[in-house]
Amino acid sequence: MQFNLSFLKNVGLEHFLVVGAILFSLGIYAVVTRKNAIMVLMGIELILNSANINFIAFSKYSVGNLTGHLVAIFVIILAAAEAAIAIAIVLNIYKNFLTVNIDEVDNLKR
Structure with a gap:
């Protein structure tokens, strides 16, 4: 089965930044509004994942730079x-x- 992935050629840095901003906003919303500690931790994970998307996107669109990949792994x-x-x-x-x-x-303190 063949998939047509020609639309991926038009994906630019702005698309990655928008996805990162949406994830960051959802993470901040989860941290601020949730009362359950587990849900707050999930919001923090969303924030960290949005930062990783931005690091990888900026690394992809800079020439020969792998610093973003290394920071994302860290x-x-x-x-x-x-x-x-x-x-x-x-x-x-x-x-x-x-x-x-x-x-x-x-x-x-109890």
């Missing part, structure tokens, strides 16, 4: 470490307070 490694630590914190909060809602966890 951000992916950083996001994995952040997710592991954040999940450990959320599990500890759930163990102590029996909830993962951010609004209900107001007294951490």
